[in-house]
Structures are given as C-alpha cells and as structure tokens.
Amino acid sequence: MKRAASIAGIIIVLGLLAFPKVKDYLKASETASQNNSGSAAPLNVEVYIVKPDIVENKIFTTGTLTSNEEVELASESSGLIQEIYLREGEDVKKGELLVKINDSELKAQLKRADFRLNLAEDREKRQKQLLEKGGISQEEYDATLNEVNVLRAEVSLINAQIEKTEVRAPFTGKLGLKYVSDGSYITPNTRIATLQDIDPIKIDFSIPERYAAQIEVGNKVRFTVQGIEEPLVAQVYAKEPRIDSDTRTLQVRARSSNPDGKLLPGAFADLELTLQTIENAKMIPTISLVPELQGQKVFLLKDGVVHPQSVVTGLRNESKIQITEGVEIGDTVLTTGLLQVRPQMQVSVKQVNGE
Template sequence: MTKIHSRLIWVILIALAVFLGYLYWQQQQGPTSGRGAGAPVAVSTAEVSVKPMIRKITSLGSGLANNSVQIVAPASDFLIELNIQEGKQVKAGDIIARLNNIQQLARVAELSAVLTDQRRQLDRLQNLATTQATAQSLLDEQQTRVNTTLAQLDIAKAQLNELTIRAPFDGYLGLRQVSQGAYVNTGTVLTTLDDLNTLKVEFSVAEHYLAEIKRGMSVNVTNVAYGNVDFIGEVSAIDTRLDPVTRSIRVHATLDNSDLRLRPGMLLKVNVELANTPALQISERALIPQQNKQFVFVVNSDNTVSQREIEVGQRIPGWVEVLSGLEEGEEIVVEGIQKIRPGVVINKVGAR
C-alpha cells in the first residue's frame, strides 16, 4: 500500500512538472504563437501631440434667485387693494397691496391739524418775546408741545406707510396666496418676489480644490430641460467655512438669465475650468504601469516596437500629461499593448 501511494505521488509530481513546462513554453512563444513566426500584430497607434490640458471641477448645484423675498402682511387687517398679477414684472417701489388705513389716515390728519395750531401759537409767543411781553418759560413749553406733536406725527405717518406694501426691488411676482378684501393676520404670506434676471448657482467643491478655485473663474452650466445648451457665468462668492462632515465648501456663481430660461430650484450641472494650458499628452490606454513606473510602446521606423519609460504629470479623464520620455510627433501603441512585446513587428490598424 505504501509503494502504491509513493508511485501516485511521483506521477502527480511529474504531471505537474510537465504542466509548468508547458506554461513556460507558451509564455516564451509570446504573442506570435498561432500567427506564424514574425507575423505582424494588429494594433492601434497614435501620434504624441500637444493639446490643451483642461482641468475642471464638475459638481451638481441648485439655482437660486439673485434676490428673493416673501411678501407678508405687516399688520392684521382687511386688504383693500391687491395688485398681484402672477408672473408679472414689477419695479422697486411699485404698490403690491394695501391694508385698511382709514384710522391711520385720520390720525395723521388730526396730528397735522394740531401741529399747525401749535406752531401758530409758538409763532405768536415768539413775536411777544421780542417785545419782552411774555415769559421765556411759556415759549419753552410751547416749543416742547410742537416737538412732541411732530414726533407723534412722524410715528403715525410711518404706521400709515407700513400699511402700503411696496416691491423692495425689481423682480417677478409669484403665485397669489390671498384675495382682495380678505382679513389677514400679521405675517400672512401674500406672494413671493424673485429677481430672476440674474440667477445664482450654489454648488459644493471638495477641500482638495480650495487653493485653486477663485472668484471670477468661468463657469459652464447645463440643465436637462435644455439638453446641451451651455449657460456661461462666473464664480461670484466662496464661503468662509467648510462643511466639517463632507469637507467641502459652498460656492456661488452668477449667470445672466435675462431670457428667464433658468429658474430657482433647478438642478444644474456645473463645470468650473481651473486651468487651460498646452501640454504633451497621450491616451491613458497607452500606459503600461510597472511598480511605480510608467512605460509605453514606441513604434520604430521599421514598424517594430520598443518599450520606453516615461514620466507622467497631471491627468484628466482619458488623457495624461507627459513630462519626459517622449517627443511630439512620435508614434505609440494605444490599443493592443497586451498582445505585443519589444521587437515585435506590428500592423497599424486605426492609426490616429
């Protein structure tokens, strides 16, 4: 039984050795096996060229009105005037609504009449004072009455003015929430007012880009409602604080929206261009990483390839900057690198 087991072990070891030898032989045959000795290998090549190295940030943002407020009732009373046409453009100072102001009007008229009479009495006392026929104390008392009434009149006029609701800036009215003649309480929302001619976009940028993003940088914005239409703006503000959870910072950009195509609340795709400089670039597909180094296959004049080490710099999607190891105009293999080895003859298919 022991001899049988020993023979079985030897058979297994011999079979394993034969298998490993076969694998080694296959590896030595290389990519030319099955094609005949020296058969060209079909690959795709491209010339090394200088192209703009565009680095950008892509983020999702939300549209915000440049200025936005809710128009609310400043007091509790009946609405005697309501000038809300939904979607209508209004100018700063235009009357939007007016609350019942009969009592305030009467109060202003009363105080105005009292003030007129008190000023007339003050003038009479001042004339008497020039002839020393009246005491200075009477003159001072009357002046105090005039000043008191004047202050009360200013308060009454301010209260009267509050009952007339005006647009604080140029903008577009939103949906009407009340009807004329309704009794409203203090703080009741009548409508909204948005400045839509300039749209703000709020988006977040990772902490990694904080040192690169600056005010005034160009911003490209798109929205699914308009397909590939680009809306161009610029970075207008950068928050002073980072979010401690996401380690990102909020950024605002402004866009010209005079055609009113964009609206507050829209989901917007934002692209911020960080840099646009010419650089020697190759396709990422051409790279052959080995440990901490990068290699490419360079096409020689006789259509053979040689492996060369290069130094890479910045990367953008699909492309990588070449700092050294290649010259502009040289030809490299970009597709089919797994089928070739140094010295192999290639057949260029789809050269670019």
C-alpha cells in the same frame, strides 16, 4: 532467458529500420526553423505622434437653481385689505404698490395732529416776537417750542404708520400666486404672495474639499437642466470661506443669465466645472500607458526601434492622459503591440494616429 534475448533483438531491428526516417525528419525541421528565423517579418504596430493639445481639469457635481432675489410679501401692520393691485405671474417694478390696507383711522389721527401742530406753530411764532420784546421769559418760549417739536414727531410717526399699510415691491421681479383677497384681515404673519427676481439666476452647489484651493471666482460652469436640451453656462461669483465639517465640502454659488425666464428656481442641475485649462499639454492615448513597479512607462519608436521610457502623468480625460515628464512634442508612442514588443526590438508601423 531466450525469450528476453528475442525481445531485445526485435527492438534493435525496429530501431535500425526507423533511424533513417527520424534522422531525415529532424534535419528537415532544423532547416525549416532556420529558414523561418531568417525570414520572420517585423511586428506591425500602430503609433501616436505627440502634439500640443488643450486639457481641462474638470469635476462633475449637481446643484440647485435659486432666485437672484426672493421674498415672501407680508404687511408690517394688521388690518383689512382695502385694495389688491398685484396680478399673479406679472412682472413688477421696485416700489410698485401691490396691496393697500385700510388706513382711515390713521388718516384721522394725522389730520388731528396736523391741526394741533399748526396751532402750536402759530403760538410759537407769537411767543418768539414777545420774547424779543421781553414780554415773556425764555422758559415759557422753550416750553412752547418743545410742544411744536413733539407734535412734529407725532405727525412723522403717524405718516410712518400709514406707510406700513402699503405693501410695495422691494425689488423688480416676477410675482407668484397670491394667498389673500379683497377684504381679508391680515397680520404681519399672513403670507400675501411671493416675489422673485430670476434674471440672472443663481446655482448653489458643493465640491469636495480637495478642490477648494483650486476653485476661483470667475471659473466657468457648464450645466444642464431637465426640459432644456442645450447646455448652459454660468460663472462662479462667490464661495463660502469655510469647509462644511459635516460633509467635507465647500459651498459655491454661480450665476447665469436668464432673460427668457426658462430657468426656474428649485430646478435640479447637472454641472461640469472647469478648474484649470492647460494649453500646449503633451497628451497621449491612455492605452499607451504601461504600469510597472516603479511607476508607469510608454514605448517610444525611434528609427524603427522600440525604446521604453518612464513617464510622469498629469490630468486625464475620456481617452487621453497628460504626460508632464518623459515625453516631448513630436515623439512617436506605440499604441498597440505593447505586450509583444521588447527593448531594442524592430517593428513596422501599420498606422500613424495623431497626424
């Protein structure tokens, strides 16, 4: 009992000795806190002033270059090659003779048919005079006239067969490698060479079906190919009228000028397609956007005071996003301090962007 009373007495004495110091410390802390709260500096923030801008709705895809026109040259008839006029890699004009097949037998048939036709035409003239004088019947004259017409048709047929012994360029273009030689026997299945028109050159590509309604004939396409540093431009001129049910994509074709022939069919291309261009769009930095349960918001600065504002967004690019509702041209949007600011809070502008 005496021991407990002694311990209690010691604690009381120590408390009385420490009380003045603790009191002074608490008073000093309260004073300092009051001083700090009264002289705290406003939060420094950076802001962006909204101004009209141009925004493009783009999609990125890949494609393949194809010839404007392309054909594998072949003969319509079989026979020995009499002469080859084509030169590999050279430009040719439409209708230019490239390969000639031996047609000596057909020319002999044509000569015989011409002799028979001339004889029949002379006989028809004489019988016509006799018919006018009543020397022969109408039936006899008609038989002779029919023979003349048959022989004329035969001459036309042989001429058509002779034309098939000539391989001509179906369009203006550039020849590829040849696969036959003088004296070779060829058939309609024999590959002679390739002919391609590569100016302009076409680009085949596909886009997801969700963009099908947005793409239009005339849309610009920027593309790059390996070996050419500068970006090139093409223009959409056609698209399939249906969606591919297997890939859920729409096949599109564009065309680009290729006067120097640097672009070659079969090359791989990276494409950037502009579906829509919006002028006077209200764009803000993406970092200014704050997600919330009901959508998205930004913090506007008006007269040095922060005001939260719900917004509706549109298109987006690398660093900015379009605001369709909630922000007007000339508004000041916070780009920093978004986690520290509160509604109606006063802030200090450290830097203004977008001026």
